[in-house]
Amino acid sequence: MNYNKISKEDLKELHKFIPDDERFITHPTEHWDHDQFKTVRAMPDLVIQPVTNEEVQNVVKYASDHHIPLTPRGNSTGLMGANLTIDGGISLDMVKMNKILEYDPDSLTMTVQAGIRLKDIQEFLADKPFVYMPAPAMHWATIGGNVNTNAGGLKAIKYGVTREHIRELKVVLTNGRLYKFGSKAVKSSSGYSIKDLIIGSEGTLGVVTEVMVRLYPKPKESINAIIPFPDLKHAIKSVPVILASGVVPTTVEFMGREVLNLWEKYANQEFPIKEGNGFIILGLDAFTKSEIQAELDQIIEETKKLDASDAIVLDADSDTAELIWKAREELLLAIQKSTPMMDEVDICVPINKIPIVLDRIEELEKEVGMRIPNFGHAGDGNLHIYLCSDSDSKEEFEKKGQKVISELYKTAKELDGNMSGEHGIGYARKDFYEDFYGEDYTELLRKVKELFDPNYVRKLCH
Incomplete structure (x- = not known):
């Protein structure tokens, strides 16, 4: 499938859905061409900032019907390029969908739009007896971004990752319909959990617009x-x-x-x-x-x-x-400041295998000639490993980086770990995926993608 470029007629029709010129940006600036790392840059042709579910529905359906690439975007704190408009098209910037829709302490839930920041949720709950427990380090990340990467954070060892704290999602699929996955009820043995399939899917299955989170009483x-x-x-x-x-x-x-x-x-x-x-x-x-x-x-x-x-x-x-x-x-941020270019691996391994990974990092620093600082979540085996370019040229850095990334994934696989514990696969790591998880498993995921997105063509994943 070849994506279509946005035409003048497309702009005219899309503008009908978003009449506010400030939210319909036909000349995007570099603000929209990168994520936190700024390693890969890709400028969208059009930025749309919706504020309602209906606006999202209209834009998504139009883009799907006219084969225009569309990429959901949060607050750009991602590290793997999942929010980059690699093929141009529409950047669906969700940051203005940032309202608290319902605070329901009696059911221990709160419902918010997907573009609200963690920081804003924390501030809203500051004087209340409840807390949203997940604690990713990026407090200015949006809740929708956290849902799409199944973010972990500092408290995952005791309270679990984002998935354990989501009761319900509202998601727009490519047909333009708004679906509700999950419910306010605590338990369900009622069919497949589509909600849990959406969580961690990095925006590839639909656009999350509303999130109902689970609240905890604040610890005494x-x-x-x-x-x-x-x-x-x-x-x-x-x-x-x-x-x-x-x-x-x-x-x-x-x-x-x-x-x-x-x-x-x-x-x-x-x-x-x-x-x-x-x-x-x-x-x-x-x-x-x-x-x-x-x-x-x-x-x-x-x-x-x-x-x-x-x-x-x-x-x-x-x-x-x-x-x-x-x-x-x-x-x-400190590591990023210390080097001209940087890349990152956030493999997750059994906690008793972390020392093996640290040994391998030391070996790779000597083998490749690269500084590889690291830190992480010792309680759940998720390591944040950073590849620093220092004095390397871009070509040298990319060559060394491919070696280090390949070797660390090899180590994680040998230890029965995963490619990513929180940051996702995105554009940056898609080419490593099938080798790590195998052809049969990856083919199953492609079939799921085809179900959610009939326009999906497999060659785009290779």
């Missing part, structure tokens, strides 16, 4: 602790030991001194802990202080066996705790 008590270790490997080895002890922390993050040095330069601040070269950051929450103290005592007892230094316990709202979490959340 919470604390943070950071535990220094002699090196990162000792820190990582402590995680299965902690979990086997019966404690389920809210958060278990790992980071090393090397990446923290980059953060200090980026933020022009000092990391408050000077002892140790590898760190585990723990978050604990419970109903009572005595519960938290018992869990923390258990963790300290177990980690001492692995040469841990004394745990530094922080009140969850203390200045030091806020600085430590600020450092963790800004690590990506």
Whole structure:
């Protein structure tokens, strides 16, 4: 299938659906040609910013009927190019669909439009007794983007990823119809869960317009602790030991001194802990202080066996705790600032296999001659691994990057892991997919895509 270019007649017809000139952008700027990484750039021919489900329905159906490429877009915090208009056409920018539609504490749900930012959800709930629990580091990401990548974040070990917190979705398919998948009810054994198929599909099956999220009562008590270790490997080895002890922390993050040095330069601040070269950051929450103290005592007892230094316990709202979490959340930006070009792999492996991945990263740094800083979610085995170009030319960087990415995917597959834990496949990694998961599995996914999008042609995936 060859996509059609947008004609003057198309512009005229599409403009009828979006009469507001400010939301019908015929001369897009570079704001719309990239994602967070800015590695690949692709300019849309037209940007449309809908504000209602009906507008989305009309635009999607017209684009499908006239074979015009259309790409949904959130707040451009993605890393794998899923929101890039590679074939031109329409960028369906959802950021103005950002309203809270219903706050229903009695059913522990809240319904929002897909373009609302996590930050805005958190601010709305700040003075209320409930919280939306998932905590991806990019607070300015949209909830629709989180749904489409099944984002994880810092609290996945205890509370699960985005999928576990979505009750219902409204989605526009290529036929222009608005479908409701899921319900406000907690349980369902009523046929296929199309809702869960949409979650993580990266916008390839339809356009998410509304999201009903699950709310949790705010924990009564919470604390943070950071535990220094002699090196990162000792820190990582402590995680299965902690979990086997019966404690389920809210958060278990790992980071090393090397990446923290980059953060200090980026933020022009000092990391408050000077002892140790590898760190585990723990978050604990419970109903009572005595519960938290018992869990923390258990963790300290177990980690001492692995040469841990004394745990530094922080009140969850203390200045030091806020600085430590600020450092963790800004690590990506710090690494990005340290290099002219960067790429990323976010493989996910069983938690006891993380040290094997770290060893392979060290080997690849020497084999390829590339700096590969990393950090991640120790509690769920999701590593964020960054490929830095430094003094390499673009051609050298791409060649080295292909080698490193291929080898890390090979390692993840050998360890029964996955290509991505949160950031998705997108345009950047599609060519690795079939090799990782196999032809039969990939063919099954293509059949699903054909069902949702009759215009889909398989050659576009190769």
